[in-house]
Amino acid sequence: MRLDEQRSKAAQDEVILPITVRIPAAIRMTGIGRSKLYQLIARGEIDMAKIGTATLITVESLQRLVERNRR
Template sequence: MKRRQTQNDVARPLENRPFQTMPITVRIPQAVAMLGMSRSKLYQFIQSGEIEIVKIGRATLIPVESLTRFIAARHSPERPSE
């Protein structure tokens, strides 16, 4: 019997999970936890095309690479201390 995924599993950073490789896609709840934003805000970015999705059947998957590009595009360089 397959163990049901809990909210703690989703919130736990993916790179800290033992014996697993980084997934190439994540589902909406995982993306929300990874980005630290609301579900509705994530859907706004998907609707605007800033975050891409992949539909497989009824599943909505988000490529991790898309999330990485999304964050990189908004990364502001640190200001030098005065």
Template sequence: MSARKHPVKAGDEQLQLPFAFASKASRSNGAEPLAVRIPDAVRMTGIGRSKLYELIASGDLDAIKVGRCTLVPMESLRALLSNARVVPGRFIGG
């Protein structure tokens, strides 16, 4: 079996797909997002997905539900990380 070949239209060569970017949280105009989805918050902070949900459930991290989408405000992520206690000689997290 051979793969189907679709005819290329004139404007298709420059098609930019949304998943072609390195991070979904980045913006092409340089503006920082007000809130990010859980996978982006995991990538940005290095905190695991389950731990983020625990922090949301405990009230230590704010979350916004828009339909089925859970968003974490950037302000809340910054506050969480800036208020985190650093223990000398120990790893943070885990």
């Protein structure tokens, strides 16, 4: 395999993890309901960004939420 083919394959195999997700994905990821998610956003417990019409939730803030509430 040529070097440029190897680099191309390596780039295709690279997994890029999202830093934000939309509301439906955040609900699926956490298992909490839509209303509860919006309550947590309003209380500042979950970080969000509004870009155009998209409401994006940071994956990091979802992970922190779960860690804070672990037992």
